[in-house]
Amino acid sequence: MSYQGSDEYDYLFKIVLIGDSAVGKTNLLSRFVQNEFSLETKATLGVEFACKTVVADNKTIKVQVWDTAGQERYKAITSAYYRGAVGALLVYDITRMNSFENVSKWLSELQDHTSQELVVMLIGNKSDLHNLRAVSREEAEIFAKENGLFFMETSALNNKNVEGAFNDLISSIYHVLKKKSVEEYGDSYLNKMNSLGVDYKLKVNSRKDENQYNKNDDSKCC
Ligand code: GTP
Numbered sequence: 001m002s003y004q005g006s007d008e009y010d011y012l013f014k015i016v017l018i019g020d021s022a023v024g025k026t027n028l029l030s031r032f033v034q035n036e037f038s039l040e041t042k043a044t045l046g047v048e049f050a051c052k053t054v055v056a057d058n059k060t061i062k063v064q065v066w067d068t069a070g071q072e073r074y075k076a077i078t079s080a081y082y083r084g085a086v087g088a089l090l091v092y093d094i095t096r097m098n099s100f101e102n103v104s105k106w107l108s109e110l111q112d113h114t115s116q117e118l119v120v121m122l123i124g125n126k127s128d129l130h131n132l133r134a135v136s137r138e139e140a141e142i143f144a145k146e147n148g149l150f151f152m153e154t155s156a157l158n159n160k161n162v163e164g165a166f167n168d169l170i171s172s173i174y175h176v177l178k179k180k181s182v183e184e185y186g187d188s189y190l191n192k193m194n195s196l197g198v199d200y201k202l203k204v205n206s207r208k209d210e211n212q213y214n215k216n217d218d219s220k221c222c
C-alpha cells in the first residue's frame with residue numbers, strides 16, 4: 001500500500017477510533033497521519049479528525065480518521081461521531097485490564113450506532129510496555145475471534161504495527177464493500193459497466209459533507 005498527497009480520490013472511508021481514555025487513540029492517529037508521537041498528550045476534548053490518502057488495489061482511498069475522548073462525559077456527541085463510519089479501531093491498553101474489560105461496552109455502543117458492514121479491528125496498544133503487561137495476547141485473540149474482530153498489538157511509541165493495523169483495516173473495508181457492491185448489482189451489471197469502460201463506484205460515503213461532524217471544520221483536514 002502506498003501513500004499520496006493528491007486531493008483526488010476514488011473512495012472516502014470514515015474510520016472511528018474508540019476505547020477508554022488514555023489507551024493511546026490520539027497517538028495512534030498522529031503516528032499514522034504525521035508519524036508523530038507525544039509522551040505528554042492531553043486528553044482529547046470533543047471531536048477531532050485527520051486524513052491520509054492511501055492506494056490499495058489500484059484505487060485511491062482517502063481515509064478520514066475520527067478521534068474523540070474515551071471519557072464518559074463526551075457521550076453526547078455519539079451519534080454524529082459514528083454516522084457514516086465504515087470501520088473502527090477499538091483500542092485498549094495492554095497494561096490496563098480494565099481497558100480490555102471495557103471493550104465489550106465499546107462493542108455494544110458500536111452495534112447500537114453503526115451498520116453490520118462495519119469492519120472492526122481490536123488493538124492492544126502500548127506493546128512496548130511488555131514488563132507491565134496485564135492482558136495476554138492469547139486472551140485478546142480469543143475475544144477477537146469470538147466477536148468477529150480483526151486483532152493486532154501496536155505501539156504508537158515505537159511505531160510498531162501502527163501502519164499495518166490501519167492498512168489491514170482499510171484493505172478489509174475495501175473488500176467488504178466491494179463484495180457487497182457485487183452482491184447488490186450482480187456480476188452482469190459490473191461486466192456491462194466494465195465493457196463500457198465505466199469504473200463502478202463502491203457504495204460508500206464519497207461525499208465530503210456526509211462525513212463531517214462540523215462543516216465549519218473544513219480547514220482541519222480533507
Ligand atoms: P483520551 O483522549 O483521553 O481518550 O486518550 P487517548 O486514548 O487519546 O490517549 P493518548 O493518545 O492521549 O495517550 C495517553 C498516554 O499514553 C500519553 O501519555 C501517551 O504518551 C501514552 N501512549 C500512547 N501510546 C503509547 C504507546 O504505544 N506506548 C506507551 N508507552 N505510551 C503510549
Ligand code: MG
Pocket residue numbers: 025026027042043044067068069
Ligand atoms: Mg485522545
